[in-house]
Amino acid sequence: MPGPVKFKRTEREQGGAWELSFADMMTLILCFFILMVTVSEVNREQYEVVAESLGEAMGTKAPEPEAPMIPAEWRQRLKSMEDVRHEITARTRHASDALSLEMRPNAVAVNLRGAVFFELGSAELTPTALEILADIAPPLMGIPYRMTVEGHTDNIPIKSSAFPSNWELSAARASAVARYFIDHGFPRDHVQVMGLADTRPKRPNMDIHGNAIAENQAQNRRIVILVEPME
Structure with missing residues (x-):
């Protein structure tokens, strides 16, 4: 068996x-x-x-992420930051008392005087501000730049129904400037807005005795537009 x-x-x-x-x-x-x-x-x-x-x-190696592609027609129009500074300077010579430009590492910073661009305690752009922004905008359009708009105030407290503090005021003013560029064709996904209140003064707001320095406070009330090429 x-x-x-x-x-x-x-x-x-x-x-x-x-x-x-x-x-x-x-x-x-x-x-x-x-x-x-x-x-x-x-x-x-x-x-x-x-x-x-x-x-x-x-047991393998994952692929590296690819850098975002910049359209060829944009690359051809891409200018150096020094060229951008020269072009904006040439277009705003009539308003040299309202703004200044400075070079930063691979970037241009446009400093706008707050007193020229906004009424006291307001975040609405003045007619003069609109004219100056109209001169600044053309060199930046249709080119792969990144824009950061910073709002700065002095150390004088504000308390109103619209702006409980300088944080809200500085953010609203920066947003107003950013909105101008977006409404005139600057890509909204290339724009960043920052409200910094009085945390980054350009000059000391007070002297060593604790007295306000009016001239310095005026300089600290400003908008900074930082322009840099897309990575």
Whole structure:
């Protein structure tokens, strides 16, 4: 009488199926990760940490995120920051008492006097401000620049129904300037607005005896437009 039939497990049955399933799972995770990177803004440090972890698990190296593409026609119009400064200076010579320009590392800072651009306690642009902004805007349009608009005040407290403090006032004034550029064609996703109140004075608001320095306070009431090329 023949004995019981014995089946010998193949090498594939001993572990291959499990390994294949694990590999499929890791591949799906990697694909999902790449998709998320593609459709979202990449945080470089987080990307490197997660990519390294996945690379170790898969035994492969995750792809590097690609830099955003700048249209060729924009690249052709891209000017150096020094050229931008010269062009804005030439267009605003008639208003030299209302603004000043300075070079920063790979950027141009346009400093606007608050007294010329806004009435006391207001965030509405004056007619003179609109004329000056109309001269500043053309050199910046249609070119891949990033713009940061900073609102600054002096240390004199404000408390009104519209602006409970200088934080709200400085933010509203910076927003008004940024809104002008956006309404005239500057890409809104290239603009950042900051209300800094009196936290970054250009000059000391008070002397060593605690007395207000009116001239310095006037200089501290300002808007700064920082223009730099897109990375």
